[in-house]
Each structure stands twice: as structure tokens, then as C-alpha cells.
Amino acid sequence: MSYIRFxxxxxxxxxxxxxKDIDLEVEQGQLVTLLxxxxxxxxxxxxxxAGLEQVTDGHIYLDGQEITQVIPRRRGIGMVFQQYSLFPNMSVRDNVAYGLKLKKLPRAEISQKVERMLEIVGLSEKIHQYPAQLSGGQQQRVALARAMVTAPKVLLLDEPLSAIDALLRKNLQIEIRRIQQQLGxxxxxxxHDQDEAMVMSDMIHLFHDxxxxxxxxxxxxxTHPATRFAATFIGNYNLPRAADFNRVFGGNIPGEDVAVRPEIVILSKRPVQGTETLLAAEGRITGHISHGNLVRFSVDFDSLQMNADVVFENRMDFSDGDRVFAAIKRDLVIGL
Ligand SMILES: Nc1ncnc2c1ncn2[C@@H]1O[C@H](COP(=O)(O)OP(=O)(O)OP(=O)(O)O)[C@@H](O)[C@H]1O
Ligand SMILES: [Mg+2]
Incomplete structure (x- = not known):
């Protein structure tokens, strides 16, 4: 039986x-993302x-027990929110120790646990500082330490990184994942960030309305979005109408829409011979945007617009206005 069951x-x-009629299960030790x-x-x-909101209807189980009506502090759940919610008048040490003091643990044990947890989040040297003396990322790591030190059965993280700049955010994603796995x-x-969900999760549950x-x-x-909505949310898919795609590339893809990731559209300067398994078409580059280590070219294929990714290294092969030839493996094209 699952550890958490809605x-x-x-x-x-x-x-x-x-x-609306949410059924969802989480296995013990996993990190599951709601995206x-x-x-x-x-x-x-x-x-x-967490018990901060009552369900209108339905049941929630945790570790074999129904908790739908259990008061929040008896659920054994730790939570970290989007905004840092540290106590400003307490040192890092006292912030992290807070939950352990409520549990009336012996002082020596509290000190040991707090020090260990600060070591895990890499903030040992900040133990005597106050929240205002820390950066946003450091504050959020203290919030994580405070939530994790009481060894909750379940940790809930509600967009804990959204107020943090891009580079630190990437590091914290990896760090949270490491700590979560280490402590199980x-x-x-x-x-609502697809890349974050991809990096961190064992399982993703994509929410819509x-x-x-x-x-x-x-x-x-x-690789296999089940619906048009899923394909718009993850993978940067091209989503032409199936009729338009089939007219230009052939392939008889079934369904109303076709989902094609930009990295499977292979551009070339020389004509490509289409086959049953390799769909091909000729087009013209209408623009491009750099995305870090790749360049995303917009290509017009006889009024069908699609994006194609080229690794940065090869970007000089193509310029706006160029005639190009595209090849797509048919078995990677998804009919929706
Ligand atoms: N306490 C509340 N009273 C009334 N309506 C609420 C309350 N909390 C949430 N809602 C409504 O419930 C809907 C879902 O809100 P929720 O905060 O769960 O969305 P979310 O997916 O977390 O969005 P975001 O990514 O912006 O945080 C919204 O329409 C919101 O206005
Ligand atoms: Mg929210």
C-alpha cells in the first residue's frame, strides 16, 4: 500500500x-512533484x-492511517513555503531548534541534531547569525533545515525556490534532492517550472484545472505527453494540426494534433530523402533564439511553422532566410 493516498x-x-476527484498515491521515500x-x-x-485546509469530500491516508480529520500538528508533516518564514528575532540555531524544543527534547540532543542538520544544508558557519544577515538562498536552506530536523514523516515544499535567482536555484534543486534521498x-x-520538476522528481503529477x-x-x-495540454507544459513541443503536418511531412500521423519536440527536427543544408521511417521536408529559416547551449530556429515549411534545435556548436551552419531540409524520425512523432 502507498505511503500517502488521496x-x-x-x-x-x-x-x-x-x-475535482483527485486520486493520488505517493510511495515512501519518493519525491513527487505537483506541476x-x-x-x-x-x-x-x-x-x-497538512491539515491547514479541510477537504470538502474524500479521504487522506498517511502510513496506513486515515488522517482526514486529524489536527495538523498530529500529522507528522513538515512544510516549507515560497516565502521564507523564519523567525527574524531568532538566530539560525534557534530557528532550526524550534520544533525540537516544542517536543521538549534534551538540550544536548537538540544541539547535536541542529548542528548535524546545518552541516547537511551547508550552513554550519552561520549558526549564530540572524535571518536578516543571510541571503535568500541561505534563508531558504535554514527553512528546509528547520522543517527536516524534526524528522517529519512527510515534507511538503510549496515552491520553496521561486524567490531565488536562477543559478542558486539550480544548485538548491540538486541539494534538496540529495538531502531528500540521503534522509529518505x-x-x-x-x-510550475517544468525544468525544476524534471531535475528533482521520481514522479510528476501534471495538474490542470x-x-x-x-x-x-x-x-x-x-517523451510521451498524453494530451495537448501536457505537451504545451513540458518539452517545448511543436504542436501543429495533424492535417498540416501530414500535408508537409507525410507519415499519416493519426489524431487531431501532432507533437514534435524541437530537438528531434534535424536540420541539414542538403536535401534529405524521405522514407516511411524518416519524414522529410524543405523549409526556410525565419528566425532564431539562443537558449544556452542550443539555438532554436523557427522554420517555415510551406506555411507550417516549427521550431528546430541545433547545438550551439553548429549554429553557424544556419542563418535566417536560409533554405533548409528537415528530417524527423517517424516513430518519435506523437499523434494526439
Ligand atoms: N482560502 C481560500 N479561499 C478561497 N479561495 C481559495 C483559497 N485558497 C485558494 N483558493 C482558490 O483556489 C484556487 C486554487 O488555488 P491554489 O493556491 O491551490 O493554486 P496553485 O495551483 O497553488 O497556484 P499558484 O501556482 O499560483 O500557487 C484558486 O482559484 C484560488 O483562488
Ligand atoms: Mg500555490
Whole structure:
């Protein structure tokens, strides 16, 4: 049986039906991500699990026990929010020790646990500082330490990195994942950033309008989006109408829409012979944008617009206005 189980969860605020029949299971020790656009109900589901919000209908189980009606502090759940919620008048040490003091642990044990946890989050030397003396990323690491030091059964992270700049954010993603795996804490992580979800998760649950649109490993969702919405949210897919795609590339792809990731569109200066397994077409480059280590070219194929990624190294092979030839492996094209 799963460690956490949501069964037919509904949540209504007034006339706003926010969560609609959510069934979701989390295995012990996993990091599971709720991914989805603003307002789709991610935080509400977390708050229901933490007991900060009552479900309108449905049941929640944790570690074999129903907790739907259990008061928050008896659920054994730690939570970290988007904004740092440290106590400003307490040192780093006292912030992290807070939950342990509430549990009335012996002083020596508290000190030992706090020091160990600060070591894990890499902040040992900041132990006597105050929140205002720390950077945003450091504050958020203290918040994580404070949530984890009490060894909660479950850790809930609601966009804990959204206020942090890009580079530090990438480092913290890796760090949180490492600590989570090292301590084996079952974690639910909320984000609306697809890359963050890809880097961190064992499983991703893609939310759309109060329902789960698709669940899978990062790789499954990335390579096999089940719906048009999933393909717009992850993988930067080209999503032409199937009729348009088939007219230009052939291939008889079934369905209404076709999903093609830009990295599987292989550009070449020389004509490519299309076959049953390799679809080919001729087009013209209409623009490009650099994305770090790759360049995304926009190509017009007889009024069908698609993006194609070229590694930065090869970008000089192509310029705006150039005639190009594209090849796509048919078995990588998804009909939706
Ligand atoms: N306490 C509340 N009272 C009334 N409506 C609420 C309350 N909390 C959330 N909502 C509504 O529920 C819906 C879902 O909100 P929620 O915060 O769960 O979204 P979210 O997916 O976390 O979005 P974001 O990515 O912006 O944080 C929204 O329409 C919101 O206005
Ligand atoms: Mg939210």
C-alpha cells in the first residue's frame, strides 16, 4: 500500500470547485512533484494534506492511517513555503531548534541534531547569525533545515525556490534532492517550472484545472505527453494540426494534433530523402533564439511553422532566410 493516498478529494471554496476527484498515491521515500499552472489547485492539495485546509469530500491516508480529520500538528508533516518564514528575532540555531524544543527534547540532543542538520544544508558557519544577515538562498536552506530536523514523516515544499535567482536555484534543486534521498524523506514538491520538476522528481503529477492531467516519471511525461495540454507544459513541443503536418511531412500521423519536440527536427543544408521511417521536408529559416547551449530556429515549411534545435556548436551552419531540409524520425512523432 502507498505511503500517502488521496482518495476522491474534492475541495470547494464557495462556488469555486478547486479540486475535482483527485486520486493520488505517493510511495515512501519518493519525491513527487505537483506541476501545473497558477491557480490549478497545487497548494490547496498540499494544505489539505497538512491539515491547514479541510477537504470538502474524500479521504487522506498517511502510513496506513486515515488522517482526514486529524489536527495538523498530529500529522507528522513538515512544510516549507515560497516565502521564507523564519523567525527574524531568532538566530539560525534557534530557528532550526524550534520544533525540537516544542517536543521538549534534551538540550544536548537538540544541539547535536541542529548542528548535524546545518552541516547537511551547508550552513554550519552561520549558526549564530540572524535571518536578516543571510541571503535568500541561505534563508531558504535554514527553512528546509528547520522543517527536516524534526524528522517529519512527510515534507511538503510549496515552491520553496521561486524567490531565488536562477543559478542558486539550480544548485538548491540538486541539494534538496540529495538531502531528500540521503534522509529518505517522503516529499511532495510543488512547482510550475517544468525544468525544476524534471531535475528533482521520481514522479510528476501534471495538474490542470483541479484534475490530474497526467502522471508519470519525468522521462515518461517528457517523451510521451498524453494530451495537448501536457505537451504545451513540458518539452517545448511543436504542436501543429495533424492535417498540416501530414500535408508537409507525410507519415499519416493519426489524431487531431501532432507533437514534435524541437530537438528531434534535424536540420541539414542538403536535401534529405524521405522514407516511411524518416519524414522529410524543405523549409526556410525565419528566425532564431539562443537558449544556452542550443539555438532554436523557427522554420517555415510551406506555411507550417516549427521550431528546430541545433547545438550551439553548429549554429553557424544556419542563418535566417536560409533554405533548409528537415528530417524527423517517424516513430518519435506523437499523434494526439
Ligand atoms: N482560502 C481560500 N479561499 C478561497 N479561495 C481559495 C483559497 N485558497 C485558494 N483558493 C482558490 O483556489 C484556487 C486554487 O488555488 P491554489 O493556491 O491551490 O493554486 P496553485 O495551483 O497553488 O497556484 P499558484 O501556482 O499560483 O500557487 C484558486 O482559484 C484560488 O483562488
Ligand atoms: Mg500555490
Amino acid at each position: 482518495e476522491k478529494i474534492n475541495k470547494v471554496f464557495g462556488t469555486n470547485h478547486v479540486l 501545473g499552472p497558477s491557480g490549478c489547485g497545487k497548494s490547496t492539495l498540499l494544505r489539505c494534506l 524523506i517522503t516529499t511532495i514538491f510543488v512547482t 483541479g484534475k490530474i492531467e497526467q502522471s508519470g516519471t519525468p522521462e515518461q511525461i517528457y
